[in-house]
Amino acid sequence: DTAVSQTPKYLVTQMGNDKSIKCEQNLGHDTMYWYKQDSKKFLKIMFSYNNKELIINETVPNRFSPKSPDKAHLNLHINSLELGDSAVYFCASSQMRTTHNEQFFGPGTRLTVL
Amino acid sequence: AQSVTQLDSQVPVFEEAPVELRCNYSSSVSVYLFWYVQYPNQGLQLLLKYLSGSTLVKGINGFEAEFNKSQTSFHLRKPSVHISDTAEYFCAVRQGGSEKLVFGKGTKLTVNP
Numbered sequence: 001d002t003a004v005s006q007t008p009k010y011l012v013t014q015m016g017n018d019k020s021i022k023c024e025q026n027l028g029h030d031t032m033y034w035y036k037q038d039s040k041k042f043l044k045i046m047f048s049y050n051n052k053e054l055i056i057n058e059t060v061p062n063r064f065s066p067k068s069p070d071k072a073h074l075n076l077h078i079n080s081l082e083l084g085d086s087a088v089y090f091c092a093s094s095q096m097r098t099t100h101n102e103q104f105f106g107p108g109t110r111l112t113v114l
Numbered sequence: 115a116q117s118v119t120q121l122d123s124q125v126p127v128f129e130e131a132p133v134e135l136r137c138n139y140s141s142s143v144s145v146y147l148f149w150y151v152q153y154p155n156q157g158l159q160l161l162l163k164y165l166s167g168s169t170l171v172k173g174i175n176g177f178e179a180e181f182n183k184s185q186t187s188f189h190l191r192k193p194s195v196h197i198s199d200t201a202e203y204f205c206a207v208r209q210g211g212s213e214k215l216v217f218g219k220g221t222k223l224t225v226n227p
Contacts, residue, residue, distance in 0.1 A: 004157075031213060041152075041202055043217040056214055090157060096213060101146070103215055105158040 003027050004106035006091050012112045013081055021076045021109045023091030031055070032074035033092040033103065034066060043090070049074055050096050086113045116141055118207050120218035128226050129197055135190040135221045137205030144210035147188040149179055152202040161203075164188060175199070200225045
């Protein structure tokens, strides 16, 4: 069973387009995250939602808008895509207020903006 | 702000040799420490974690790490590596009371025959 899944796995699009990436977790967790991994493999958190409420919002352009319809889903919508948005985007989930709050990661979505 | 430093960006070793991947963090408060592994074109998988208690932590695939509070380090070790250990390794820290996981820049381990 897939714990954290993302669609699509690959996304190639033109500059200026709007695109969405979807994430679903079946672990029963209450917290979900989006990370961006750049071309140098550096991973940085973008957003986090707990029970559909935004709890972490790093310095991310407002072209990026996360949406959480329920606690098992966290989607990422990106408007007016730019070349610099090309990266691998990882979704993760965890259960807040547990001792270790281990995060489980999805397989990633490789976004290429041409 | 919390930061994590992985001192080596690339570590090449021969098969069956021991390896140590270094990680230092900056924090004066309680922290939880993690090592994740990323195989080529895959997501991140948790190798091991330090929460509290014994400073020597054992993880999957024969890896272990030692938490050293005085040196603010959490180095990852394996006594004998395999070709299949070739991957990117990330050290991460979460400060107590925060949900934010801060990652180091990663160390690419390449195991050669």
